[in-house]
Amino acid sequence: xxxxxxxxxxxxxxxxxxxxxxxxxxxxxxxxxxxxxxxxxxxxxxxxxxxxxxxxxxxxxxxxxxxxxxxxxxxxxxxxxxxxxxxxxxxxxxxxxxxxxxxxxxxxxxxxxxxxxxxxxxxxxxxxxxxxxxxxxxxxxxxxxxxxxxxxxxxxxxxxxxxxxxxxxxxxxxxxxxxxxxxxxxxxxxxxxxxxxxxxxxxxxxxxxxxxxxxxxxxxxxxxxxxxxxxxxxxxxxxxxxxxxxxxxxxxxxxxxxxxxxxxxxxxxxxx
Amino acid sequence: xxxxxxxxxxxxxxxxxxxxxxxxxxxxxxxxxxxxxxxxxxxxxxxxxxxxxxxxxxxxxxxxxxxxxxxxxxxxxxxxxxxxxxxxxxxxxxxxxxxxxxxxxxxxxxxxxxxxxxxxxxxxxxxxxxxxxxxxxxxxxxxxxxxxxxxxxxxxxxxxxxxxxxxxxxxxxxxxxxxxxxxxxxxxxxxxxxxxxxxxxxxxxxxxxxxxxxxxxxxxxxxxxxxxxxxxxxxxxxxxxxxxxxxxxxxxxxxxxxxxxxxxxxxxxxxxxxxxxxxxxxxxxxxxxxxxxxxxxxxxxxxxxxxxxxxxxxxxxxxxxxxxxxxxxxxxxxxxxxxxxxxxxxxxxxxxxxxxxxxxxxxxxxxxxxxxxxxxxxxxxxxxxxxxxxxxxxxxxxxxxxxxxxxxxxxxxxxxxxxxxxxxxxxxxxxxxxxxxxxxxxxxxxxxxxxxxxxxxxxxxxxxxxxxxxxxxxxxxxxxxxxxxxxxxxxxxxxxxxxxx
Numbered sequence: 001x002x003x004x005x006x007x008x009x010x011x012x013x014x015x016x017x018x019x020x021x022x023x024x025x026x027x028x029x030x031x032x033x034x035x036x037x038x039x040x041x042x043x044x045x046x047x048x049x050x051x052x053x054x055x056x057x058x059x060x061x062x063x064x065x066x067x068x069x070x071x072x073x074x075x076x077x078x079x080x081x082x083x084x085x086x087x088x089x090x091x092x093x094x095x096x097x098x099x100x101x102x103x104x105x106x107x108x109x110x111x112x113x114x115x116x117x118x119x120x121x122x123x124x125x126x127x128x129x130x131x132x133x134x135x136x137x138x139x140x141x142x143x144x145x146x147x148x149x150x151x152x153x154x155x156x157x158x159x160x161x162x163x164x165x166x167x168x169x170x171x172x173x174x175x176x177x178x179x180x181x182x183x184x185x186x187x188x189x190x191x192x193x194x195x196x197x198x199x200x201x202x203x204x205x206x207x208x209x210x211x212x213x214x215x216x217x218x219x220x221x222x223x224x225x226x227x228x229x230x231x232x233x234x235x236x237x238x239x240x241x242x243x244x245x246x247x248x249x250x251x252x253x254x255x256x257x258x259x260x261x262x263x264x265x266x267x268x269x270x271x272x
Numbered sequence: 273x274x275x276x277x278x279x280x281x282x283x284x285x286x287x288x289x290x291x292x293x294x295x296x297x298x299x300x301x302x303x304x305x306x307x308x309x310x311x312x313x314x315x316x317x318x319x320x321x322x323x324x325x326x327x328x329x330x331x332x333x334x335x336x337x338x339x340x341x342x343x344x345x346x347x348x349x350x351x352x353x354x355x356x357x358x359x360x361x362x363x364x365x366x367x368x369x370x371x372x373x374x375x376x377x378x379x380x381x382x383x384x385x386x387x388x389x390x391x392x393x394x395x396x397x398x399x400x401x402x403x404x405x406x407x408x409x410x411x412x413x414x415x416x417x418x419x420x421x422x423x424x425x426x427x428x429x430x431x432x433x434x435x436x437x438x439x440x441x442x443x444x445x446x447x448x449x450x451x452x453x454x455x456x457x458x459x460x461x462x463x464x465x466x467x468x469x470x471x472x473x474x475x476x477x478x479x480x481x482x483x484x485x486x487x488x489x490x491x492x493x494x495x496x497x498x499x500x501x502x503x504x505x506x507x508x509x510x511x512x513x514x515x516x517x518x519x520x521x522x523x524x525x526x527x528x529x530x531x532x533x534x535x536x537x538x539x540x541x542x543x544x545x546x547x548x549x550x551x552x553x554x555x556x557x558x559x560x561x562x563x564x565x566x567x568x569x570x571x572x573x574x575x576x577x578x579x580x581x582x583x584x585x586x587x588x589x590x591x592x593x594x595x596x597x598x599x600x601x602x603x604x605x606x607x608x609x610x611x612x613x614x615x616x617x618x619x620x621x622x623x624x625x626x627x628x629x630x631x632x633x634x635x636x637x638x639x640x641x642x643x644x645x646x647x648x649x650x651x652x653x654x655x656x657x658x659x660x661x662x663x664x665x666x667x668x669x670x671x672x673x674x675x676x677x678x679x680x681x682x683x684x685x686x687x688x689x690x691x692x693x694x695x696x697x698x699x700x701x702x703x704x705x706x707x708x709x710x711x712x713x714x715x716x717x718x719x720x721x722x723x724x725x726x727x728x729x730x731x732x733x734x735x736x737x738x739x740x741x742x743x744x745x746x747x748x749x750x751x752x753x754x755x756x757x758x759x760x761x762x763x764x765x766x767x768x769x770x771x772x773x
Contacts, residue, residue, distance in 0.1 A: 023512050037469055041562060043569035044469075068569045084469040086506040215561065215570075218467050218508065219693055220477075221553035222535040225544060232537060232544065237693055251544055254645035258546045262571035 001081040005058050010140040013065045014108055015074045016050070017082075022057030024049070024087050030095060030115035031209065031241055034059070034087030035217040038072040042083060045069045046214045046236075048112030049088060050141075062111030062140070068266050089217050090240045093207070095119045099181035100126040102174060102204075103149070104195055106167050106187025107133060110141050112209055113186045120184075121148035128153070128180075130170040132187070136161035167191055168198050180204050185244060189253045196244035208244035210235050213258060226252050277355030277371045279337065287358055288337050297398075301405035302331040309625040313595050316481040319622055320384070320414075325363075328415040332361035335407045338397050343409060346395030348742035349375045349450075353392055357412055369420035369427050372413060377453035377496070378446065378741065380421060380488045381475060383414025386738045387616050421491055428498045432459035437755050440465060440523040442509045442695065445473020446737045447529035447728030449496060450744030451751070455527075456499045458752050463502040463523075465509050467694075470560060473531055474729075475737070477560035478552070480589050482596070486559075510698030515724070524758075525751045528710060528719075528726040529744060532734065533692030537685055538581070542639030547573055547647040551582070551590045551686035558593060575682025577601045579650060581636060582686035583613040588620065590684045591628050599682075602628050607635040607655050607668040633657070633668065637675065639683065649677045691730050709733050717747035718754070725751055 002019040009015050024034060033048045051060040063070045076082065093116050101120050105113035110131055121127045129149040133139040134157045146152050153170040154162025163170065167187070174180065175198075183206040185195040192208045199206040212224040212235045219237035226233060229246035233239065278284070305321045306312075312319055323331065335357045343353045352371050359368035372379040388410035393399060396406035420427055439455050441448045444466040455462045470476050472489040497503065509515065515526065535550030537543050554572070557563040561570035578594040580587050583606035595602040604623070606613060609632050613620060624630070633655045640649040654674030657666035691709045696702055703711040703720040710719055710726040717725045727743025729735055 023507075027512065039569075041565075041568040043561065043571075072569075084506050086467065086469070086508060086512070088511060089508070215553060215556050216468060216477075219533045220535070220689075221556050222537070222550040223553050225537075227544060232539065234534060237534070237697075255544065255546065257644070259571045259573070262573075266569060266571065 001083060002085040003081050004076055004078050005056070007076075007078050010062065011138045014062060014138075014140055015065065016060060016062050016111075017073065017076070018053075018058050018060045019082055019085065020057060021059045021085050021087075024085070025052040025054050025057050025059050028052045028059060028088040029092035030119040031090065031093030031112075032088035033090050033112075033217075033240060034061070034085050035089060035214065036061070036069075036073065036082055037084040038069060038076065039083055042072065043069045044084075044215055044217065046089070046211065046217055048209070048211070048240075050111040050114050062108060064108040067263050086217070089236060091238075093119065093184075093209075093241055095123050097124045100128065100178060102128050102130060102171055102180050102183040102199075103145075104130045104167050104171055104183065104185045104187070105132070105145070106191040107138065108140065109187030109191070109209075110139075110145065112211075113184065114141055114144055116184055116186075117145055118148045121150075126150045128174055130155065130167055130174070132156070132167035132170065132191070134158065166194070168194050171195060171198055175199075175202050175204070182206070183244075184209070189249055189256060192244065192247075193249035193253075196247070196249070200245045206244040207241045208247055209241045210239055210247065210252065212252065213256065226255065277352050277359070277367070279339075279354065283362060284337060284358055287362055291333055293336060296334050296336055297402065297404070299330065299334045301334070302327050302408050302411060304408070304411050306622075309622075309627075312482065313592075313626050316596065318485055319482050322418055323408075323411050323415045325419075328360050328412055329363060331408050331412060332357045334398070335361070336397060342395040342397060342400065343392040343407075346392040348391065348738045349745055351375050351392075351413075353409055356416055357407065357409070360412055360416060365416060365419045365423075366425070366427075368416035372416055373427060373429055375745070376741070377450050377745075378492050379413050380417035380492060381446070381484060382738055382741070383410050383412075383417055384484050384488075385479060385736075386410055387736060389617060391738070421488070428495055429453075429457050431457060431500060435459040435461070435755075437461065437525070438463065438521075438523045439751060439755075440509070440518050440526045441529065442526060443467075443473055443529040443531055443728075443730075444471040444493070444503065445529055445531050445728060445740065446475060447531075447740035447744035447747075448473065448527065449493070450741035451527040451529065451727070451748045452501045452744075453496055453499065454745050454748030455751060456496065456501045458748070460752075460755075461502075462500070463504060465507040466503065466505045467508045468560065469505055471503055471505065473529075477556045478586065478589070480555065480559055480593050482592070483589065508694060510694045514698055525723045525755055526725065527744065527747050527751060528695050528724065528730055529728045529740065530692040530695050530730045532689035532729045533694070534690045535685065536688045536690060538636065538687065540636060540638055542641060542647070543685075545639055545641040545647040546645045547575065547681055548639060548683040548685065549573070551580070551586045551684050552689065554590055554684045555586070555593065558597075564597060572597075573682055575599055575680070577603075577678075577680045578682040578684065579603045579605050579631075579636075579678070579680045580684045580686055581605050582688075583608070583615055584686060584688075585615045585619055587684075587686035588615045588623050590686050592623055592626055594682065594684070595626055595628060603631050604628060605631045605634050605636060605652065607633065608665060609633055609657065612665045635668065635670065636683075640677075646681065647683055648679065648681060650680050650683065651675050652678055688734060689729075691733060695730070707733055716750040716753075717743060718750060723754060723758075
């Protein structure tokens with residue numbers, strides 16, 4: 001059981017929860033995730049750890065309300081408990097000083113990007129963050145990302161904030177301006193696909209952090225498998241970060257839809 | 273108090289005189305009552321319903337109480353088999369459970385899922401000398417355990433004098449529970465760390481309720497709690513805390529029973545399509561997450577034409593589960609013949625009764641999918657048996673040009689698992705084999721890291737519940753020795769220090 005210490009809506013459909021998890025807070029590194037379950041009949045879902053506070057013994061999770069479990073999580077109030085939280089899982093991001101790094105985050109993918117931006121910045125890299133959202137209202141964590149970035153570019157689909165355009169437009173603009181040594185892309189699978197196609201064109205080593213369907217999250221079920229470099233990998237124990245140009249994003253997109261019908265039905269039931 | 277089970281005790285002598293050997297031998301082996309196949313496939317009701325008291329007593333009468341009980345040697349945990357069977361014969365059911373619990377922490381589980389036909393029952397005098405059906409040892413074990421559970425008495429073994437040493441058990445599956453029970457009996461402070469949100473490991477996420485109801489596992493775990501074992505769920509040793517952290521928190525020895533890990537796939541084209549999943553995932557969604565129960569959030573894919581790849585017990589569990597979820601065709605696809613199938617005969621028999629189709633000597637080579645990526649066909653290749661391979665079984669060889677397509681909308685891959693990678697990944701100095709299992713001294717179950725013991729699937733790769741429990745028990749004894757010797761050597765060392773001073 002993990003008690004909710006604070007709760008804040010970052011946008012209409014995105015809620016930030018700070019929960020008590022002292023052991024996880026002490027062990028967590030950038031890139032780690034946890035598996036969360038609400039209620040005895042709940043589902044296990046993976047969520048990246050966005051921030052941690054060792055002194056308070058808390059971790060922060062950012063949840064986009066898309067299905068039954070995220071809806072249930074969003075309904076919990078401060079003082080209530082998240083039934084099960086386990087982690088930190090996955091391999092931490094390999095952080096080292098490489099020079100200039102592009103950190104591109106799309107939508108709620110900005111939340112898992114935050115600890116990586118902080119770690120890369122602390123390791124002495126020049127960090128250029130490119131944050132993309134459909135509109136101004138949906139852009140999250142701009143202030144926090146800015147605090148650890150040398151430069152921040154905002155892209156919105158409708159031009160309501162920053163520049164009008166896609167995340168790739170912002171990335172290409174920077175890539176043309178200066179030498180980029182590494183890129184990190186986190187966001188919807190389709191965004192990561194196009195972002196990595198772009199960086200591949202410019203021969204920039206790129207990491208993508210994948211968020212797949214998982215059940216146990218400890219390497220037991222194989223639900224999270226994805227083809228990387230022609231071989232099947234398990235995101236929970238081999239990832240969640242992979243060399244972006246090796247990832248079969250089309251397969252990833254297909255597999256993310258595995259339970260589309262089942263999920264839609266149960267979400268409908270919950271909401272009605 | 274204590275158990276009485278010696279062969280030369282008066283009650284045993286009297287019991288042997290009561291019925292003539294000739295009459296005992298003339299009796300027929302009991303038949304386990306079973307739920308009707310056509311009814312049981314509509315629910316998760318347990319297939320075997322258990323012996324009645326009368327059936328159990330009569331079956332116990334068949335046992336000759338041999339001078340040299342070979343059955344005990346056939347049991348991986350050396351249960352005093354005649355001891356508990358004769359207790360049943362004399363209707364001292366309380367004593368039967370005490371004898372069982374002396375060496376087996378989970379008799380209700382073992383009575384249900386042990387392959388007795390290749391262990392104790394295969395070594396029974398009836399089987400080896402008389403060429404008659406063996407005593408139904410498994411059924412009797414289950415009877416004694418169920419009787420005890422239903423009696424409302426808990427039969428908690430006694431703890432030795434309390435000891436201060438803390439022992440950490442990693443994983444709450446059969447090997448971990450067995451080790452925890454033994455160490456608690458010896459008086460140690462035992463904590464079991466479980467990665468999942470439920471206790472029981474494979475007994476919960478793997479074995480379906482129609483073979484092993486969850487309440488039975490929970491009952492045994494509660495007994496361990498009453499014996500003083502602590503359980504920490506949602507705790508992954510190597511992630512949530514590593515071994516070093518736990519040592520600092522006072523743990524002085526560990527048993528790793530982290531079990532099976534990554535499911536194996538065949539690496540054939542199309543294997544990552546939607547609707548193709550590992551047996552682990554399929555069974556976990558249903559058994560652990562309650563995907564088919566009302567009000568549970570976890571979804572599971574259902575299929576009309578379900579193919580399960582493999583021939584082991586897990587494959588049988590999967591295909592019979594698919595049948596219960598309404599599959600019109602639930603099929604086993606196995607590359608060798610029925611004869612080589614590793615599943616228990618009982619499981620294969622039950623599967624056949626339930627209308628499971630067996631496609632033997634066939635191997636999938638490719639999957640096809642519809643426009644949404646959902647599998648809709650599999651390409652099968654006919655196999656034939658060639659020369660025996662290393663396992664002694666005849667090697668399946670593909671028949672050229674024999675490929676054909678079969679309609680499937682759900683495929684469950686059940687061809688084995690590799691050991692759980694989390695502990696070895698977090699301990700680079702831990703010695704492992706090329707199969708990624710933990711290397712242990714087979715006498716002591718100790719790894720190359722002093723005080724770190726291991727057993728079950730993380731050491732064996734893939735084994736049975738009882739072998740895992742046997743490992744746990746053996747490791748517990750050696751952890752006891754290790755802690756005692758370690759303590760003593762420390763005392764001796766300090767004495768020497770004193771002399772030098």
